[in-house]
Amino acid sequence: MTSAAESVLVVDGIPLQTDEEGYLLNREDWTRNVAITMASNDGVELHDNHWDVIQLLQEYYENYEIAPAIRILTKAVGKKLGKDKANSRYLYELYPQGPAKQACRYAGLPKPTGCV
Secondary structure (H helix, E strand, O other), rough: OOOOOOEEEEOOOOEEEOOOOOOOOHHHOOOHHHHHHHHOOOOOOOHHHHHHHHHHHHHHHHHHOOOOHHHHHHHHHHHHOOOHHOHHHHHHHOOOOHHHHHHHHOOOOOOOOOOO
């Protein structure tokens, strides 16, 4: 049973619990198809550049147990993916609803601290 603050995302016929903003309640539910479904619902088609950021976020979360805010994400992107991608303009092109928020949702992570 879901509360008013919870929703359901159906992926491959399986209902997955999310919060009211669409973040998975159980990280273990995440698969690539979850990310693809979330992106499709937002009108976004995921490409290699999207997946690079999603993978980076998942690795960051595994290491620090927190989803990074945009400034930290930008620095991490620069270190891992190159300085040419270490800017908010690049990240907003990939994730127009807000790079930290939208990318973390697609990555199956909680909403980043400090994001409204």
